[in-house]
Amino acid sequence: MQNLTMLTDLYQLTMMQGYYMNGCRDKEAVFDVFFRTLPFKGGYVLAAGLEQVVEYIENLTFGEEDLAYLRSLNLFTEDFIEELRNFRFTGDIDAIPEGTPVFPFEPLIRIKGRIMETQLLETAILNLVNFQSLIATKASRVVSAAHGGSVMEFGLRRAQGPDAGVLGARAAFIGGCQSTSNVLAGKRYGIPVSGTQAHSWIQCFPTELEAFRAYARTFPDKCLLLVDTYNVIKSGVPNAIKVGLELEAEGHHFVGIRLDSGDLTYLSREARRMLDVAGLKSAIIVGSNDLDEETIFAIKAQGAAIDAWGVGTSLITSKDSPSLGGVYKLAAEGEQNVFQPRLKVSENISKITNPGIKKVVRFYDRAGKAMADLITLENEVFTEGKPLTIFDPVQTWKQKTLKNFSTRDLMIPVFRGGKRVYDLPKLTEVQEYAKIELDTLWDEVKRLTNPHSYIVDLSTNLFELKQKLLLTIHQDILANNQNQGVDQNVDR
């Protein structure tokens, strides 16, 4: 990946110079990456993008061209630019691995280091994690709707730029897509690539049958034919059957057909019947044409005979929810590795942050299903199986006692003192892990519409710390009211 050091908002650099010039250069901070709202009105998010975050941080260094550009802005002092010349990330990062289902307010990534460093990282980390987590989640919904049918990612031409196509294909693979049409993504990440011919191929030959035969000659063992250029039932399928039988007679395996228009339910059932009658029972039917999870769900519910789905624009742009609102918020401040928890207040209760250095613990029942998550302080331990009563942090009377549980800490160390301590898994491993992880969620949580809300509570210790800090701040505000007339806190 290219060096993304300059992929940041200008205000990170102006604030860094401000910290540098105002005696805060050795101040340390802990930031959490989290989101507040689930996209697609869905039940979960599939974390993704960590590998790109790791690459970004390992390549983090300002080049001479970068420094010359910054100097040209007439904003920064030479001292500060010299500081940037030696800039490296020297802190600690913990994160929830890619492919893990995660929920609102859970820290996905925790960054600890000098405030100068942690401030710079905000923009690129959010950019990388927001997009891939969004697309991995969208893909997992599409794959879930396909219910065992394979899903091919086809959206490159409508993706929001080259990276969106390539990183989107990567995220879609994590979410369970079987392949991509994107050759660069295939080369870079080892994702299986798929694709055969477009309507323009069919039209380049005098007849459909000649076009099919030419393709079959070129790729006798990978022959999937697009049958809707003229008429699916009267021309496309009969011609495909003719070519399929010719291929099989020559000892090749005929792959099948693709439908890219018309009513996919009706056409696929009719095509299936015709293929079966002709003895091509192993030929598959691929469906495409402006699909998303809802269309696939509806088409399948009507009994479509489609084995594989090509999904384009709606997946790669996450059309119905094109951004994930991940944020990067201060959780603690300190010096020389001694930290004080920090909390951000807001009129809006969902914008009050959780203070302190935290982790996420997932509780499983005996069957291995995830029952609930607790956001806890860093060093909390929960004795497996010993009954534990958890409660909703807002409606505290909503309680639940967990018994016979096992637990898992979701976050793992990724950087220590600026050095990577985490071996990045292969992408196929991430995909496999995501599948296993999704299997630990109840189907009710994964339902495409109106899913059941998964429980994410705070540990008692974290809850009490938060209440104490809120009380202190409230008392400060009351005191300030008398001095300054402040009676309201607002926040972005």
Add this chain to the structure above:
Amino acid sequence: MQNLTMLTDLYQLTMMQGYYMNGCRDKEAVFDVFFRTLPFKGGYVLAAGLEQVVEYIENLTFGEEDLAYLRSLNLFTEDFIEELRNFRFTGDIDAIPEGTPVFPFEPLIRIKGRIMETQLLETAILNLVNFQSLIATKASRVVSAAHGGSVMEFGLRRAQGPDAGVLGARAAFIGGCQSTSNVLAGKRYGIPVSGTQAHSWIQCFPTELEAFRAYARTFPDKCLLLVDTYNVIKSGVPNAIKVGLELEAEGHHFVGIRLDSGDLTYLSREARRMLDVAGLKSAIIVGSNDLDEETIFAIKAQGAAIDAWGVGTSLITSKDSPSLGGVYKLAAEGEQNVFQPRLKVSENISKITNPGIKKVVRFYDRAGKAMADLITLENEVFTEGKPLTIFDPVQTWKQKTLKNFSTRDLMIPVFRGGKRVYDLPKLTEVQEYAKIELDTLWDEVKRLTNPHSYIVDLSTNLFELKQKLLLTIHQDILANNQNQGVDQNVDR
């Protein structure tokens, strides 16, 4: 920009090998890039992305790693891979310059060359043009709503990957944004960068006043203060006024304040009054917080005193319309530079393509306002001023006679025989050109909601060619009906 040769759909390569192995390697083709539907239910699209298309084509070459990867797929013959090793673009490209308002069905880019070459280009060209045209259009809508107020692009953290942030900032600048927060976009494209401090800065100091003073010390002449961390009216604005007056007393210019939450209309009017009373009449007020063109329009209509707008997620992801459906369709086929027009039929009348090698002519009235566009054949000439009757290509009875007009051919030559013949303008020139071009459209066409439809007709020659081809094809279909029973044409 990186080499994007592999940024293509696999089926382009399988079809290329098909053409190569089936005696079509010297066949030539002309493809048009166009879109069928205006995004945002708006009145126009602002063309963008051509510079990246030019860079893509100039860098178009398969490296040894690419070839090794393609070989590993076990799809391609050694002959074909050898052909790719020597692959260069050797054809002609004409295009409508970046920053030009364009309309459905107009060819934005016309690619002529060997079918092997023109086929490969489809995916990357669409990827590059679809996204930037979308964002330039969105930005021009936001800028239009701001009605003279300046607009800053702030969306990097929510953009769909790094390129989406950087190319999106570029496109937003073409659409009229004044600056971006994105430092890499600033460095790469010379876009002015802006940004000051976040809430985390304010919270890092014991009091708001201390935070403001620290920022003012660091950037005394670029001091824009974020006033909504505690309470805008009772704390933020009074503290900002204090620091502003201190700066002015020391001979500096105080820039102003930023509001990032709450009711921007009420707060900005109140803040304006307070700043004016304090004698800081030249201090500006910046508004941000989940803005798009509709919110800005509504807030301004209520009399908000906001001088500049920061716009993030909605702009960089084009939230309400996250893709532009640009397509790449065959217009002519030939050999040795002799071409036959080609037309694609469809049940859906809007999916029937326009045949032949075409251009776009824009007709202006005496005041310089654009009256209509004609899509015409390549060599058509229209005598300026000589009355010309144009007609809707579907509802042909809808006619209009143009008089006293001047004309302009919108397409310009970009490549000839694989060599670039077009000097790319500077980005500031593109922005200025876009502004002048938008001024040639009637306000009615640019209205954010329910705009007037701009007239795009076909020249009589093109119309007649299309009718003739449709008739021929229809007769072929009738003939085929008798042979094969085809009675319907479907299409993607």
